[in-house]
Amino acid sequence: MRRADRLFQIVQYLRGGRLVTAANLAERLEVSERTIYRDIADLQSTGVPIDGEAGIGYIMRSGFDLPPLMFTRDEIVALVTGARMVKAWGGTGMIAAAEEALVKIEAVLPEAERSRVGDTKIFSPRLGLAGQARELIDRCEHAIDQREILMLDYKDEDGSVSKRAVQPLGLWFWGKVWTLVGWCELRDDFRMFRLDRISELLLTGDFYRPEPKRSIEEFSRQQRTKYEKHIAKTNLERE
Numbered sequence: 001m002r003r004a005d006r007l008f009q010i011v012q013y014l015r016g017g018r019l020v021t022a023a024n025l026a027e028r029l030e031v032s033e034r035t036i037y038r039d040i041a042d043l044q045s046t047g048v049p050i051d052g053e054a055g056i057g058y059i060m061r062s063g064f065d066l067p068p069l070m071f072t073r074d075e076i077v078a079l080v081t082g083a084r085m086v087k088a089w090g091g092t093g094m095i096a097a098a099e100e101a102l103v104k105i106e107a108v109l110p111e112a113e114r115s116r117v118g119d120t121k122i123f124s125p126r127l128g129l130a131g132q133a134r135e136l137i138d139r140c141e142h143a144i145d146q147r148e149i150l151m152l153d154y155k156d157e158d159g160s161v162s163k164r165a166v167q168p169l170g171l172w173f174w175g176k177v178w179t180l181v182g183w184c185e186l187r188d189d190f191r192m193f194r195l196d197r198i199s200e201l202l203l204t205g206d207f208y209r210p211e212p213k214r215s216i217e218e219f220s221r222q223q224r225t226k227y228e229k230h231i232a233k234t235n236l237e238r239e
Contacts, residue, residue, distance in 0.1 A: 005072050006031070007039055014050060014060035021057040071109065073116055079105055080120040088124035089173065091137030133178075136195050137171065139203070140180050144168045147207050150182070153200040154193055162186070166193070167208045169216040183214045190219045 006029055013020055013028065022036040029036070033054075040058060044050050052058035071079070079101075086098040106117045143150050152164045166182040177194060184191040212218060 002072075003039075007043060010036070010039055010043065011048065011060070014058060017059060017062060019052070019057040019059045022054060025058075071105075071113065073113070076105070076109070076113065076116045077120050077122065080117055081122045081124075084122070085124045089176070089178075090134070091141060092131075092134045093138045093141070095134070133195060136198065136201060137178060139201060140168060140171055140195070143203060144170060147210065149185075149204045149206045149208055150180075151202040151204055152193060152198050155197045155199060161199070164191075164193070165204070166191070167214065169214075169219060181216060181219055183208075190214075190222070 009029060010025060013025060022033045022040070025036045026033045037054060040050060040052075049061040050058050051061060083098040083102050083105075086094050090098065102117065106114055109117070140150075142148075147167070150166045150168055152166055153161060154164050155161050163186075165185040166180070167185070168180060168182045170181040172179045172181055172192070177196065179192045179194050180198075181190070181192055183189070
């Protein structure tokens, strides 16, 4: 790892008011603690507001922001690939944002690294999503952000259609298929709705208050628990 990249990573690890020891930084960055001490001293000398001392740990005071002038080559590949995937499978608003993000990323890169954006040979063909589906993604994302209750006409796997009042919590992408995660007021429980099975989606103008028991974090926790139980059961059956 280049020294400039290492200094950038140290700043990232110290963000958010976290106390981090030199030993922890050394382990993450695969260098000696002595190297970390020198790097911290150099950052402090350039005005980066890092407090702390050897043997105790380091913390960066709030309010410091480092412009993204240094990306590693692997980070550039990851950013470009992610933006291309969003352009292929995201909503119309996401597409515009991804295109603008690529322009900004290229603009702040050192000249020697700019060619890496165009030279990244990882692509995601824009196939599979019609314009109507992209618009639906945008409307769901807006409702999630505003906590606006949705009214859905939804077709189940067996073909039956029902109307659902849903508190939208998040969007999950499964590879060609998007699902809306929400609290279904009809079932009084979490449900996942495939966007390609929603025949009509209306913004109700009614809003819900966030509750821990109806949050995306609680849904994710329940999903992890189900998955862990499934794996444990599978392993028992194999023994």
